[in-house]
Amino acid sequence: MNTVLQYLFETVGFRRIEATHNAENPKSGCVMQKIGMTKEGVLRQHGFVRGKTVDEVWYSILADEYRSRDHGTAQ
Secondary structure (H helix, E strand, O other): OHHHHHHHHHHHOOOEEEEEEEOOOHHHHHHHHHOOOEEEEEEEEEEEEOOEEEEEEEEEEEHHHHHHOOOOOOO
16 A cells, blocks of 8 residues: 555655545554544445445545655555
8 A cells, every 4th residue: 555655646746645434344444544544534324335325434645744754665
């Protein structure tokens, strides 16, 4: 994931990257936090998975936040 963030921020020039996950799958949120993303909120009954309406949890990271972290080698 860090390689993807690096490419999007450094090569493509994105200023912000967003991601969402189904609230019933909190491990996805742990992955987003691990790569430096910040939880922005929950959109209730916003997603639809396997015939079921679900809450979506939204995360983001800004280019400045990414650059301020020590990334070492890309993973």
